[in-house]
Amino acid sequence: MPKYKLVCFDVDGTLIDNVTFSWQVFHDHFQTDRHRREDAKNRFFNGEITYKEWAEHDINLWRERNAKKPEFLKAIGHLRLMEGAMETLHELKKRGIKLAVISGSLNILLEKFIPNFEEFFDDVFLSRIYFDEDGSISKVEATEYDLDGKALALRKIAKREGISLKDCVFIGDYLNDLKIMQEAGLGIAFNCEYEELKKAADVVIEKKDLREILRYIL
Numbered sequence: 001m002p003k004y005k006l007v008c009f010d011v012d013g014t015l016i017d018n019v020t021f022s023w024q025v026f027h028d029h030f031q032t033d034r035h036r037r038e039d040a041k042n043r044f045f046n047g048e049i050t051y052k053e054w055a056e057h058d059i060n061l062w063r064e065r066n067a068k069k070p071e072f073l074k075a076i077g078h079l080r081l082m083e084g085a086m087e088t089l090h091e092l093k094k095r096g097i098k099l100a101v102i103s104g105s106l107n108i109l110l111e112k113f114i115p116n117f118e119e120f121f122d123d124v125f126l127s128r129i130y131f132d133e134d135g136s137i138s139k140v141e142a143t144e145y146d147l148d149g150k151a152l153a154l155r156k157i158a159k160r161e162g163i164s165l166k167d168c169v170f171i172g173d174y175l176n177d178l179k180i181m182q183e184a185g186l187g188i189a190f191n192c193e194y195e196e197l198k199k200a201a202d203v204v205i206e207k208k209d210l211r212e213i214l215r216y217i218l
């Protein structure tokens with residue numbers, strides 16, 4: 001029997017390499033207004049708007065630039081699937097472990113790098129953008145489960161599945177993973193440059209190969 005029952009992954013910098021914030025990648029690509037972005041960010045951190053509203057605000061900036069799907073794909077052309085990601089997902093799945101994505105990233109990244117991601121992950125928490133036939137953004141579903149909200153998503157899945165938090169694993173790379181890292185029974189800092197997160201983690205993996213996590217989980 002595996003030691004753990006649920007394994008949750010972050011996306012940017014964890015399942016996908018060459019990126020810390022996918023949102024920033026798109027802002028850079030579409031050259032959105034930094035001041036308006038800063039303003040929305042400050043309003044969020046001052047508690048004036050929700051995370052969802054902040055996300056929708058920023059996606060609207062892309063809309064205003066008439067951002068089309070092929071451009072989104074071009075913007076992430078330099079990103080890569082993390083080394084060992086597919087082997088790791090297959091192995092965990094084979095052992096009957098539940099898998100989840102808990103991320104503030106965007107569906108378009110996962111769709112590009114793991115097109116069959118819905119087959120692997122029992123739960124997927126991330127922001128979603130949908131496109132119409134001419135490639136324009138038709139619909140947006142922003143997640144509420146980024147930052148400290150990631151821990152809420154973990155609790156939600158664990159409760160529904162009747163799994164104790166101590167039997168849950170989380171793997172992430174950045175400071176928005178701090179809270180969920182503390183709550184998961186096993187917190188793994190992976191591809192991480194932030195001391196605060198490394199300190200909160202039970203395991204720190206320096207080698208950039210996701211297969212390295214398996215020895216701690218199985």
Ligand SMILES: [Mg+2]
Pocket residue numbers: 010011012013014020172173174
């Ligand atoms: Mg990340």
